[in-house]
Amino acid sequence: MATASLIADSTQIAQGAEAVSDPPSRNTTRKVYKAYIHTSFDSDAKVPILLKHRFKKQYRHPSLDANLTRARVAGEARALLRCLRSGVSVPGIRMVDATEGVLGVEWIEGKSVRMLLGGGAEGEEEQVSDSEEFFDDTTDAGGESVSHVDPLDEYQVTIDEIMGLIGSEIAKMHKADIIHGDLTTSNMIIRHPFAAKGPSPTKLVLIDFGLAYTSTLVEDKAVDLYVLERAFASTHPDSEPMLFAVLEAYKKGMYKDWTTVERRLQDVRLRGRKRSMVG
Amino acid sequence: MPGTFKRSPLKRPERPYIALGLEGSANKLGAGIIKHDSDGSTTVLSNVRHTYITPPGEGFLPQDTARHHRQWIHSVIKDSLKQAGVEIHDLDCICFTKGPGMGAPLQSVALVARTLALMFDKPLVGVNHCVGHIEMGRQITGAQNPVVLYVSGGNTQVIAYSQQRYRIFGETLDIAVGNCLDRFARVINLSNDPSPGYNIEQEAKKGKKLLPLPYTTKGMDLSLSGILSTTEAYTYDKRFSQTVEPSPESDTITPADLCFSLQETVFAMLVEITERAMAHIGSKEVLIVGGVGCNERLQDMMGIMARERGGNVFATDERFCIDNGIMIAQAGLLSYRMGSVTPLSETSCTQRFRTDQVHVAWRA
Ligand SMILES: Nc1ncnc2c1ncn2[C@@H]1O[C@H](COP(=O)(O)OP(=O)(O)O)[C@@H](O)[C@H]1O
Numbered sequence: 220m221a222t223a224s225l226i227a228d229s230t231q232i233a234q235g236a237e238a239v240s241d242p243p244s245r246n247t248t249r250k251v252y253k254a255y256i257h258t259s260f261d262s263d264a265k266v267p268i269l270l271k272h273r274f275k276k277q278y279r280h281p282s283l284d285a286n287l288t289r290a291r292v293a294g295e296a297r298a299l300l301r302c303l304r305s306g307v308s309v310p311g312i313r314m315v316d317a318t319e320g321v322l323g324v325e326w327i328e329g330k331s332v333r334m335l336l337g338g339g340a341e342g343e344e345e346q347v348s349d350s351e352e353f354f355d356d357t358t359d360a361g362g363e364s365v366s367h368v369d370p371l372d373e374y375q376v377t378i379d380e381i382m383g384l385i386g387s388e389i390a391k392m393h394k395a396d397i398i399h400g401d402l403t404t405s406n407m408i409i410r411h412p413f414a415a416k417g418p419s420p421t422k423l424v425l426i427d428f429g430l431a432y433t434s435t436l437v438e439d440k441a442v443d444l445y446v447l448e449r450a451f452a453s454t455h456p457d458s459e460p461m462l463f464a465v466l467e468a469y470k471k472g473m474y475k476d477w478t479t480v481e482r483r484l485q486d487v488r489l490r491g492r493k494r495s496m497v498g
Numbered sequence: 499m500p501g502t503f504k505r506s507p508l509k510r511p512e513r514p515y516i517a518l519g520l521e522g523s524a525n526k527l528g529a530g531i532i533k534h535d536s537d538g539s540t541t542v543l544s545n546v547r548h549t550y551i552t553p554p555g556e557g558f559l560p561q562d563t564a565r566h567h568r569q570w571i572h573s574v575i576k577d578s579l580k581q582a583g584v585e586i587h588d589l590d591c592i593c594f595t596k597g598p599g600m601g602a603p604l605q606s607v608a609l610v611a612r613t614l615a616l617m618f619d620k621p622l623v624g625v626n627h628c629v630g631h632i633e634m635g636r637q638i639t640g641a642q643n644p645v646v647l648y649v650s651g652g653n654t655q656v657i658a659y660s661q662q663r664y665r666i667f668g669e670t671l672d673i674a675v676g677n678c679l680d681r682f683a684r685v686i687n688l689s690n691d692p693s694p695g696y697n698i699e700q701e702a703k704k705g706k707k708l709l710p711l712p713y714t715t716k717g718m719d720l721s722l723s724g725i726l727s728t729t730e731a732y733t734y735d736k737r738f739s740q741t742v743e744p745s746p747e748s749d750t751i752t753p754a755d756l757c758f759s760l761q762e763t764v765f766a767m768l769v770e771i772t773e774r775a776m777a778h779i780g781s782k783e784v785l786i787v788g789g790v791g792c793n794e795r796l797q798d799m800m801g802i803m804a805r806e807r808g809g810n811v812f813a814t815d816e817r818f819c820i821d822n823g824i825m826i827a828q829a830g831l832l833s834y835r836m837g838s839v840t841p842l843s844e845t846s847c848t849q850r851f852r853t854d855q856v857h858v859a860w861r862a
C-alpha cells in the first residue's frame with residue numbers, strides 16, 4: 220500500500236520537542252516521520268514532508284480506537300484547511316489517509332518555542348537519602364564549561380517577538396472559530412531564518428491540530444487559552460510576563476471580541492481553582 | 499541533567515520517628531501509624547479504616563458523614579494504636595487532613611486531632627490530602643519520579659513533580675472520574691458496599707458491547723459530565739433492559755454494557771492524558787493513586803501504555819489507594835522531619851486546597 224511504503228522509506232524523527240533528546244523508538248503517542256515526495260510527476264526534485272502516523276493504541280478498545288483514529292486524522296486535516304483559508308500560519312497539507320491514520324504536511328525547518336525558551340525536559344534525578352554517598356559533599360552540580368550559542372540569536376528573534384506572534388496567530392485562529400485544543404509551547408515552531416525564504420512568511424507556525432475542532436463558543440476559546448496558560452506555567456518558570464505579552468497581542472487581534480473572552484477566561488481560571496473543592 | 503544528582507534535603511533520622519495520621523475528608527475515616535527508622539526504612543505499623551456506607555441509590559451528605567466520623571473516631575484511633583503497639587506518648591506528631599474535602603467531615607476529624615495534641619502535648623501537622631496519596635504511593639511502590647494520575651471521588655488530576663511542587667498538568671474540567679462512576683452506579687441502583695466504583699468494575703466485566711459515548715479530552719484536561727449524561731440517557735432508550743443477559747448479537751442494552759462502555763471510554767481518556775504528560779516531561783513511570791486507582795482495568799490499560807513507552811505503571815491495592823490514615827501520617831511525617839509543624843491557630847480546615855499549593859520541602 221502506498222502510504223505504508225512511504226512510511227517505510229522515511230526517517231522517524233524524535234517525537235517533537237517533547238522528547239528531543241530521546242531515541243525515536245521511545246515515542247508512542249503518534250509516530251512522526253520525515254519523508255520525501257516528488258514535487259511533480261515529471262521532476263526528480265523532492266521536498267521533505269512531515270508524516271504523522273497515528274498507530275493503534277493497544278490499551279484502547281479496538282473499535283473505539285479505530286473510530287478515534289479516523290475522526291482525528293480527518294479532523295486535523297479539516298482544521299488545517301480552515302486555518303490555511305483564514306490566513307493562520309500553519310503547515311500546508313500534503314496527503315491524508317484517514318483509515319491508515321496518516322497525515323502528511325509541509326515540513327517546517329525550525330525549533331519549537333519550548334526549546335527556544337529552554338524548557339527542555341531534563342529528567343530530574345533524585346538521590347534517596349539512605350545511601351552513603353548522600354552524606355559526602357564532593358559531588359558538584361557541575362561547572363558551566365560548555366559554551367553554547369543562544370538559540371534566540373541564531374533564530375534572530377526575541378522572546379517579546381515570539382510572544383507577540385503566539386498571541387496574534389491564536390487570535391487569527393479563534394477569529395476563524397478554530398479551537399486548537401492543545402496549545403503548548405511544543406506545538407509552535409519558529410522557522411529557521413535560512414528556511415524562511417519566499418514572501419516573508421510568518422516566523423511562527425502553529426502545528427499539531429490533532430485535537431482541534433471548530434466552535435463559536437466563547438467558553439471554548441477561553442479554555443483554549445487556559446490550556447496554554449497552564450502549559451506555560453508548568454514548563455517555563457516565571458512565565459507570567461511572557462503570558463501577559465501573549466494576551467496583549469491576542470487582545471489586539473481579537474479586537475471587539477476580547478472582552479467576552481477575557482471575562483470567560485477569568486471564570487475558567489476560577490473554576491480551575493474551585494475544582495479542588497472536594498478531596 | 500545526566501550525571502548530576504540533586505541531593506534529597508531529607509536527612510536520615512538520627513532516631514526512629516513515629517506519627518499518627520488522621521483522615522476523614524470524605525466518607526472514609528482512617529487512622530494510621532507510621533515509623534521512619536534511623537536505618538532509613540519506613541514501616542506501616544497500623545492502618546485502620548471505617549467507611550460510611552449509604553443505601554443503594556444514595557450518596558453521602560456532609561452532615562451525616564461527619565456524624566459517622568464522630569461516632570467511630572475513638573475506636574478507629576484506639577485500634578490503630580493497639581495494632582501498632584504504641585502509646586500516644588510515643589508519637590512525635592499528630593497529622594491530620596487539612597483539605598481538600600467536605601467541610602463538616604474534615605472539621606470533625608481536625609477537632610479530634612487538636613484535642614489529642616493539646617491533651618498529650620504533641621505537635622500538629624496539617625496535610626494536603628492529595629499530597630498524602632502521592633507520598634504514600636511513592637513509598638509503597640518505590641516509584642522515584644513518576645507522573646501521577648490521581649483519580650478519586652473528588653479529584654482527577656495528572657501531576658508531575660518539579661522544583662518542590664507537585665504541578666498539575668491536566669485535570670477534569672467538570673466532575674471527577676470517581677464521582678462520574680459513583681453517580682452512574684446510583685442511576686442503575688448498584689450497591690455502595692464496599693464502594694460503588696468496585697461494583698461498576700464487577701458489572702463491567704459482564705458487558706458485551708461498546709456503545710458510543712463522547713470522547714472529550716482537551717489537551718491534558720478532560721471533561722466527564724457529558725459522558726455521564728449520555729450514559730444515563732441510554733437507560734431511557736427503548737433497547738435498555740435490566741433483566742436481559744448481555745449479549746453481543748442482540749441489540750438490547752444492559753447495565754453491564756453501559757458500565758463496560760463507560761469504563762472503556764473514560765479510562766482510555768485518562769490513559770491518553772497521562773501519556774501526554776509523560777511525553778511532555780519525558781518520564782517513563784506512572785503512578786496511579788486515589789480510590790479509582792484500585793480498578794484493575796484502569797491499571798491494565800495504563801500498564802499497556804507504559805510498557806509501550808518502555809516504562810512501568812505503579813499502583814497500590816485498596817489499603818493505600820482508598821483514602822486512609824497512613825498516607826496522612828506519611829506525608830505529615832516527611833514534612834515534620836523538615837521542621838514543619840502547624841500552629842494551633844492555623845489548624846482550621848479548608849475545602850479548597852490545591853495540590854500545587856504545598857511546598858514539597860522534603861524532595862530535591
Ligand atoms: N510541519 C512540521 N515540520 C517539521 N516538524 C514538525 C512539523 N510538525 C510537527 N513537527 C515536529 O514533530 C513533532 C510532533 O508533531 P505534532 O504534530 O506536534 O504531533 P503530536 O501530536 O505527536 O504532538 C513536533 O513537536 C515537531 O517537533
Ligand SMILES: [Mg+2]
Pocket residue numbers: 235405406427
Ligand atoms: Mg505536539
